């Protein structure tokens with residue numbers, strides 16, 4: 001069965017990303033024929049990139065890299081849940097992406113972003129990063145605003161319109177994740 005990881009890209013204490021990822025995972029549980037799994041980067045503590053060889057060489061020396069690579073290798077596609085930090089994605093997500101190479105290649109990627117202005121600038125950067133790693137990024141995305149999708153900036157209450165956008169994203173991501181399976185099998 002096609003497997004898609006929902007990658008939670010923030011690790012900050014009090015992070016808003018945890019509620020967003022849970023919302024995505026809950027909605028994904030209604031999808032038939034595809035398996036979704038939450039992958040929380042906080043569960044894979046990675047120092048600043050500390051591998052001697054380039055990731056594209058696939059010669060991982062450190063246990064934390066091997067553990068991260070083994071997890072990411074399990075999936076056919078990725079749904080990145082990203083905050084916007086200083087007009088980009090989080091440093092922790094970029095670092096986690098940088099660690100690997102082949103494990104990302106020839107797979108599909110989609111994005112749910114959030115931030116003061118919806119996180120779309122983080123997604124623009126992630127689309128460029130994905131291109132370098134040979135991930136095919138789907139068009140549909142979900143953009144959540146701290147001003148309108150949270151009550152008092154603390155309680156997550158996404159507008160009803162986001163459910164349709166999320167379903168469109170699921171549909172595109174599932175189709176491309178499945179279609180690309182022969183290329184990375």
Ligand SMILES: Cc1cc2nc3c(=O)[nH]c(=O)nc-3n(C[C@H](O)[C@H](O)[C@H](O)COP(=O)(O)O)c2cc1C
Nearest residue numbers: 010012015016017083084085086087114115116117
């Ligand atoms: C270091 C930092 C930089 C930020 N920069 C931006 C920004 O450039 N644009 C924006 O819309 N929000 C920005 N924010 C607001 C975050 O998007 C918002 O706090 C969000 O909740 C962060 O995700 P997290 O709670 O999961 O860590 C920034 C927050 C942090 C901590």
